[in-house]
Amino acid sequence: MSEGETSLPGGRVGGAVRVGDTVRRPAGPWTPAVHALLGHLRAAGLDGVPEARGLDEQGREILAVIDGRAVARDEVVSDALLADGVRWLRRYHDVVAGYRPVGEVTWRHGRRALGPGEVVCHNDPAAYNWIADGDRVAGVVDWDMCGPGVPLDDLAFVAWMSAPLRVPGPAEVAAARLRLMAQAYGDVDPVRLLGHVTTRMSAATDRIEAGQRRGDPGLLNLAAAGEPGRTRAAVAELAARAPAIVTALGS
Numbered sequence: 001m002s003e004g005e006t007s008l009p010g011g012r013v014g015g016a017v018r019v020g021d022t023v024r025r026p027a028g029p030w031t032p033a034v035h036a037l038l039g040h041l042r043a044a045g046l047d048g049v050p051e052a053r054g055l056d057e058q059g060r061e062i063l064a065v066i067d068g069r070a071v072a073r074d075e076v077v078s079d080a081l082l083a084d085g086v087r088w089l090r091r092y093h094d095v096v097a098g099y100r101p102v103g104e105v106t107w108r109h110g111r112r113a114l115g116p117g118e119v120v121c122h123n124d125p126a127a128y129n130w131i132a133d134g135d136r137v138a139g140v141v142d143w144d145m146c147g148p149g150v151p152l153d154d155l156a157f158v159a160w161m162s163a164p165l166r167v168p169g170p171a172e173v174a175a176a177r178l179r180l181m182a183q184a185y186g187d188v189d190p191v192r193l194l195g196h197v198t199t200r201m202s203a204a205t206d207r208i209e210a211g212q213r214r215g216d217p218g219l220l221n222l223a224a225a226g227e228p229g230r231t232r233a234a235v236a237e238l239a240a241r242a243p244a245i246v247t248a249l250g251s
Contacts, residue, residue, distance in 0.1 A: 066139030107147030121149035126161035175248035
C-alpha cells in the first residue's frame with residue numbers, strides 16, 4: 001500500500017483503499033461494464049450510487065467516497081435500516097429495468113447478454129455494502145459482482161445475509177424479517193422469497209467455484225474463508241429450518 005492510502009475494512013474479495021476523497025479497487029475485464037452501469041444509474045437520478053472516475057496509474061478503478069457509516073459484515077441491522085435498504089433496492093430495480101446493454105457483455109462471472117425477464121443485478125446488495133446515515137441507506141458500494149439475473153435474486157441475497165437467514169435462529173424472527181422485507185419491496189410473497197433464497201445461494205456457490213477455477217484472485221481469496229463450502233452447508237441447514245419458517249409466516 002502506497003503512502004497516502006488507507007486500507008478499508010470489510011470485503012472478503014480484498015484490495016480496497018481510500019485515497020483522499022476516492023476509493024481505489026482492483027479492476028478487471030468486467031470494470032467497463034460496471035462503470036457504464038453506474039453512469040446510467042446516476043444519470044437516471046438514482047440516489048446512493050458511487051461516481052466512477054476511471055482508472056488510476058496502477059490500473060485500479062477510482063470511485064468517489066460516499067460519506068456515512070460502513071455497516072459491519074456480521075451486523076444485524078435494525079428493522080428500520082433493513083426496510084430502507086430494501087426500498088432502495090426496489091428503486092434500483094425500477095431504474096435498471098430500462099438499462100439493456102446491446103449483445104454480450106463481460107461481467108465478473110462471465111460474458112453473456114441479458115435474457116428475457118433479466119436485469120443487471122447488483123448481486124451483492126447485503127447490508128455490509130450499505131453506507132448508513134442513521135436508519136437511512138446513504139449509499140450502496142462494491143458493484144464489481146453485478147451482472148444478469150432476476151430482481152428476486154438481489155432481494156433473496158439480502159434476506160440470506162441481512163435478515164439474516166444464513167444463521168440459525170427462531171422461525172418467528174425469520175418470518176417477521178421476511179414479512180418486513182416483502183412489505184418494503186412490494187409485490188413479493190415472503191414465502192416465495194424464502195424459497196428463492198436456496199436457489200440464489202446455490203447459484204452463488206457455483207459461481208464462486210467457477211471463478212476460483214478460472215483463477216480470479218478476488219474469488220480465490222474467498223477460499224481462505226472456506227467458500228463456497230461454508231455457504232453450501234448453511235444452505236442445507238436453512239432447508240431444514242424452512243418448513244418452520246413457512247409455518248410461522250402463515251400464522
